[in-house]
Amino acid sequence: MLDPELELSVVVPMYDEEEVLPIFFDRMRPLLDGLGIQYEVLVVDDGSRDATASMLIAAAGDWPQLRLVRLLRNSGHQAALSAGFRRARGKYLVTIDADLQDPPEVIAEMMTAVKSADVDVVYGVRSDRSSDSFGKRTTARMYYRLMSRLVGKDIPFDGGDFRLVSRRVVDAVNGLPEDGRVFRLVIPWLGFPSTEVAYVRAERAAGHTKYNLTKMFRLAFDSVTAFSAAPLRLATWLGLLGGLLSAVFVVGALAIKLAGQSVPGWTSTVLAVSVIGAIQLLCLGLLGEYVARLFQSSQKRPQFLVGYDSLEDKGHQALDEESVRS
Structure with missing residues (x-):
């Protein structure tokens, strides 16, 4: 649902990220305010068990552009991205993780690139992954090489899920009938004009990763079975x-x-x-x-169910901490 006044939606999936939230707020808000455009930060809380949701509700009181969409249960990173795609209202949409390993400052470069290059997709490509462990770098290289062979060479190597897309891409993705989509494969497969912005991957700002080896293998297997026979x-x-x-x-x-x-x-x-x-x-x-x-x-079960959207509940009584955690 497009809002003509909103230039940018920043979709951030989160799961148990209470430790990184203060740093996230301090870096993200000044950056986006400095762009001089209308924007929203759409945080999709993927059924967090800690104080993530209540901290976001409290922060939204001082940051009107912050919007919380909370899923009823933990549905996975790709499902949280799907929820963000369906509810984002901006002309452009950026997906970024909350751990700040993908620097938010690159969003300004992406906005410049999408307009100057007249493209629909800007991929954030990691030029340096030295902050990742040897095992993660190795499995990532194996994953992208395998996907390039099976799906096609249009997949940006080391692209991840940090990207900017236009409303045309958002509508095309939302129109796909499949569930369980893998965004780092679906978006290149659509074939929209694209470009890349390189950046250095940083260490996690706080907390610990929720994407363990088992989940990475599951993503790889889902990628193969969803896109190749x-x-x-x-x-x-x-x-x-x-x-x-x-x-x-x-x-x-x-x-x-x-x-x-x-x-x-x-x-x-x-x-x-x-x-x-x-x-x-x-x-x-x-x-x-x-x-x-x-x-x-x-x-035909839904991939996710939304339990709360702060945009729809504006004007109503805010959730207290216990109801947010339930």
Whole structure:
């Protein structure tokens, strides 16, 4: 829903970020006020269990551009971004995480780039990730290389979820029928004109990461299964390989039998069963992931449910701290 008076919406997903919020307020507000445009900061609280929501409610009293959208339960980072896309009202939309590893100061460069280059998407690309751990840098490189091979080379390497998009892109994303979208793949896939702004990734300003190794692997697997049938093709090739191995074992067994050198033994049997059984289980697992996605899609359950939007509740009694936490 576009508000003609709003130039920019800054969407910030948050989950248990009470430690970083004071720093976030101190850096974000002066920056956005200095742009000289009408804006809103749309914070999507992804079911936080700490004082994040109550601190945001309190801050909104002094910062009228701050808006809180609270999901009923923790739905995940990509779902929180989807909620922000659906509720943002600005002509342009920026997505940024609350940990300030992606510097808010780059937003001004993005606004300049989107207008001067006449594009619809400006990707924030990390030129230096030395602040990240070795394991995170390694898995990130593996992820982007894999996605470039499976999905296409239009995906910005080290792009992440720090980007600016125009209202055309927002409407296109909201019009997609799929749930569980991965934004760092969906937006490049749409094919809108784009450019990049490089920046140095900083250390987390406060608190600790909520995106552990398990969630990163889940994102990678969702990315693959949502955008490519390559795993199904892999299952097919593994099935063919298993068939060839079986044929080799049969031919070998017949040759040994005809030569009169057949010796009962368990090694070859165990080897054959182990190899073919492993391939079959892997293929079944890959097929099961796709069937699960079809099943979830057929249920048509909403990806997220909004429990509170401070914009809609203006003029009503503010939530007290206990009701916000519930």
